Every structure is written in C-alpha cells, then in structure tokens.
Amino acid sequence: MKTTSDNPWEELPRSRGRGDYNTRMVAPDVNPDAKRIYWAKGRSNHPAFLVEYDSSETGAPEPPKFKNISIRDIESERSILLELQDQEMKAQFLRLCLDIADSVQKAPTVAMRKMTFMRLEKWASFLRPGRGPLTAEQQKGLIGELLFLKRVSAAIYEPSNALSGWTGPERSKRDFGYGQIFVEVKSKRGSSNSEIGISSEEQLNTNESERLFLYVVELNSATDEDKAAFSLTDVVNDVQMLFDSPLDLAHFQEKLSDAGYFPEDDYSHTLWSEGVTETYEVKDGFPRIVSSSCPPGVKAVTYKIDLGYCSDYEVDQSAITQALR
Incomplete structure (x- = not known):
C-alpha cells in the first residue's frame, strides 16, 4: 500500500492537552473500505496511528513490545494507539502503519484488534536486531x-x-x-x-x-x-x-x-x-x-x-x- 504523502502527519496539528490526540481518518487511497483507522498526533508532536475496534471483540493476544514505538491498548475507548518515539524511524513507522491499514481492509469489524496485533507481531520479528534475509x-x-x-x-x-x-x-x-x-x-x-x-x-x-x-x-x-x-x-x-x-x-x-x-x-x-x-x-x-x-x-x-x-x-x-x- 502507498499513500500520496510520505508524511501524512505533516498537516496534522499537535494536540494541546495531555493524553489528547488530534486525528484524521486514513484517506481512501489507502483505506478504501473506510475502516476506523486514523493518523494521529499528540502533545509530543510524535507521529501516531489509531485503530478503533468493536466492543464485542475479545481474545486478542497481548501486543508485542518495540524499542522505539509505544503501543497502548485502550480498552475503555476500544482503540489501539501506536506512537513513534524515535523520529529517525519515521519511514519504517509509516510502512508499518500502511501494512496494518492494508491488512484490516477486508477484515470483519469484530477482528480489527486481532488483525492489528497479528501484523504488529510480524513487524516485531522483522525489526528484531540482527535479523537478516533467509539463506x-x-x-x-x-x-x-x-x-x-x-x-x-x-x-x-x-x-x-x-x-x-x-x-x-x-x-x-x-x-x-x-x-x-x-x-x-x-x-x-x-x-x-x-x-x-x-x-x-x-x-x-x-x-x-x-x-x-x-x-x-x-x-x-x-x-x-x-x-x-x-x-x-x-x-x-x-x-x-x-x-x-x-x-x-x-x-x-x-x-x-x-x-x-x-x-x-x-x-x-x-x-x-x-x-x-x-x-x-x-x-x-x-x-x-x-x-x-x-x-x-x-x-x-x-x-x-x-x-x-x-x-x-x-x-x-x-x-x-x-x-x-
């Protein structure tokens, strides 16, 4: 998947309140099925990505841990928030977000959380230090x-x-x-x-x-x-x-x-x-x-x-x- 911009967060203003995020729904060129996925930016001005899921969805595993990306599963708001901590990884973070956006397009509403975590597991393995192509x-x-x-x-x-x-x-x-x-x-x-x-x-x-x-x-x-x-x-x-x-x-x-x-x-x-x-x-x-x-x-x-x-x-x-x- 590609987006028309290599920095979809550029025109998104930072929020002023602690814990608040300004968001914009991912555009149809990447999100043709209009899933509830959003580019986001908080008070820290770091690029973020928000995925909303259905209240009835249960059974998803714990999210993996990344060194330079924070992942919060906010169950009270039925959303998953990914926020980049290292600006030098913006290109990789964009690819990760686009991959999630692509993966959830045809997914049923009750599987958004599961699909997101499955893709995060894949990226956690890909970004593992010392990993290389298969021999x-x-x-x-x-x-x-x-x-x-x-x-x-x-x-x-x-x-x-x-x-x-x-x-x-x-x-x-x-x-x-x-x-x-x-x-x-x-x-x-x-x-x-x-x-x-x-x-x-x-x-x-x-x-x-x-x-x-x-x-x-x-x-x-x-x-x-x-x-x-x-x-x-x-x-x-x-x-x-x-x-x-x-x-x-x-x-x-x-x-x-x-x-x-x-x-x-x-x-x-x-x-x-x-x-x-x-x-x-x-x-x-x-x-x-x-x-x-x-x-x-x-x-x-x-x-x-x-x-x-x-x-x-x-x-x-x-x-x-x-x-x-």
Missing part, C-alpha cells in the same frame, strides 16, 4: 513446505485447517501434522544427490498409532535465462492466492514471519528450478536414528539419510493424500 538453504526448505501446503494440504482441507497443520514455522518436530498423520518435508539438490539431512533423533520418531511420510522436493539453482525459474517470493505470492479470508491470509503471513520470511527482503536474485518430488513412508526398517536407540545423555543428533537405500519405502504421493483424507 539459500533456508529458502529451499521453506519452498518445499509451501509446495506441500499448496499441492497436498490445501487440496484436501479448508484453508484454515490446512494452515493449522503447518507446524514447521513453529519449530515443531515435523513440518505438518493432521491428527495422527505427519509429514516431514525435505529439499535436496540435483537428481544425483540422494542425501537428506535430519535435524534431531526425534524428527523421525513414530508410535503405533502414527504414520509418518517424507516429502522430498528436488530444488536446483537456476538463472534468469531459465524461463521456468522462480524465486521464493514467487512461490509465496502463488500460495497466498489460496486464501480468500483476511484472517486466513493474516495467519499465513504470520507463519511466514515465524519462518523468517518478510516481503521487504529481496529474493529476486536467488532463483530455483524444480525437479522430481519423491515420497516415502517411514516405518519399521526405514534407516533412521530415533530417541529410543540413543543411550542416556545423547541428544540433538543430526545425521544424513541416503535415499538410495530407501527404495523399499518409496510410495506414490496418493498414499499421503489417502492417509490424510
């Missing part, structure tokens, strides 16, 4: 998970349920879990490379009531001369088209930020091409290290599996689909 390996891993989400989960479940089962961004042991069916997504380079990495002795654990599958996507580096090449951002944009509900879309974007992806980062120079996808069922006899095989005191085990030794466990993708159904 090439991290991009590969996220692309694999997004492809599974689109091609398998979203083809079976309603969008909100498909998202709920995507637990990879939450640092869960497995990337997807639906009831007693679990899927671990792996990415590898080149058809000649048959190795995948396992991050812990718990990742391939199963019990008698669980079924666990491996979904292995081949992803190779590509150049812009390859017409089929794509970036991580291309995949994200493609997958988010699945979500019509503003809350589902916000939930998806929240998971992306948990995974370390933010649209403000530039991934256009890292391109990928997709090869063959293989699927395996992890069961008795599958080559793996599990918790029960480790002596006491041994943990955080990382190792590699050569899929060339796993042909007896390879299954068609329909096996995952049937299990999930």
Whole structure:
C-alpha cells in the first residue's frame, strides 16, 4: 500500500492537552473500505496511528513490545494507539502503519484488534536486531513446505485447517501434522544427490498409532535465462492466492514471519528450478536414528539419510493424500 504523502502527519496539528490526540481518518487511497483507522498526533508532536475496534471483540493476544514505538491498548475507548518515539524511524513507522491499514481492509469489524496485533507481531520479528534475509538453504526448505501446503494440504482441507497443520514455522518436530498423520518435508539438490539431512533423533520418531511420510522436493539453482525459474517470493505470492479470508491470509503471513520470511527482503536474485518430488513412508526398517536407540545423555543428533537405500519405502504421493483424507 502507498499513500500520496510520505508524511501524512505533516498537516496534522499537535494536540494541546495531555493524553489528547488530534486525528484524521486514513484517506481512501489507502483505506478504501473506510475502516476506523486514523493518523494521529499528540502533545509530543510524535507521529501516531489509531485503530478503533468493536466492543464485542475479545481474545486478542497481548501486543508485542518495540524499542522505539509505544503501543497502548485502550480498552475503555476500544482503540489501539501506536506512537513513534524515535523520529529517525519515521519511514519504517509509516510502512508499518500502511501494512496494518492494508491488512484490516477486508477484515470483519469484530477482528480489527486481532488483525492489528497479528501484523504488529510480524513487524516485531522483522525489526528484531540482527535479523537478516533467509539463506539459500533456508529458502529451499521453506519452498518445499509451501509446495506441500499448496499441492497436498490445501487440496484436501479448508484453508484454515490446512494452515493449522503447518507446524514447521513453529519449530515443531515435523513440518505438518493432521491428527495422527505427519509429514516431514525435505529439499535436496540435483537428481544425483540422494542425501537428506535430519535435524534431531526425534524428527523421525513414530508410535503405533502414527504414520509418518517424507516429502522430498528436488530444488536446483537456476538463472534468469531459465524461463521456468522462480524465486521464493514467487512461490509465496502463488500460495497466498489460496486464501480468500483476511484472517486466513493474516495467519499465513504470520507463519511466514515465524519462518523468517518478510516481503521487504529481496529474493529476486536467488532463483530455483524444480525437479522430481519423491515420497516415502517411514516405518519399521526405514534407516533412521530415533530417541529410543540413543543411550542416556545423547541428544540433538543430526545425521544424513541416503535415499538410495530407501527404495523399499518409496510410495506414490496418493498414499499421503489417502492417509490424510
């Protein structure tokens, strides 16, 4: 979202009373649905942003904390007030406000508070000191998970349920879990490379009531001369088209930020091409290290599996689909 001014607070006078704010509703170029969102300025003359919410809205989490932005949830006035404390961050603060304005446009009235806090959580992660773009390996891993989400989960479940089962961004042991069916997504380079990495002795654990599958996507580096090449951002944009509900879309974007992806980062120079996808069922006899095989005191085990030794466990993708159904 863009606004016609890079300083929408410029012509807004400061208030004279302590605790009072002069406000102006965000204009239709940014706020076409006329939501109750306002540019604001208090006695301190600092840029501020006000979001009003419905009195019946409950259950929103506590707002995150920022070093240079104060956030007040004024329940008595059913409003959230964001106020910038560091004028050198005005450009970033404007982007944050525009992002919130965009996110709440199609949101139901009873979800304004929740949507605002969800976007603030995303920005709290983005502005975290020391944060940087995802590495090439991290991009590969996220692309694999997004492809599974689109091609398998979203083809079976309603969008909100498909998202709920995507637990990879939450640092869960497995990337997807639906009831007693679990899927671990792996990415590898080149058809000649048959190795995948396992991050812990718990990742391939199963019990008698669980079924666990491996979904292995081949992803190779590509150049812009390859017409089929794509970036991580291309995949994200493609997958988010699945979500019509503003809350589902916000939930998806929240998971992306948990995974370390933010649209403000530039991934256009890292391109990928997709090869063959293989699927395996992890069961008795599958080559793996599990918790029960480790002596006491041994943990955080990382190792590699050569899929060339796993042909007896390879299954068609329909096996995952049937299990999930």
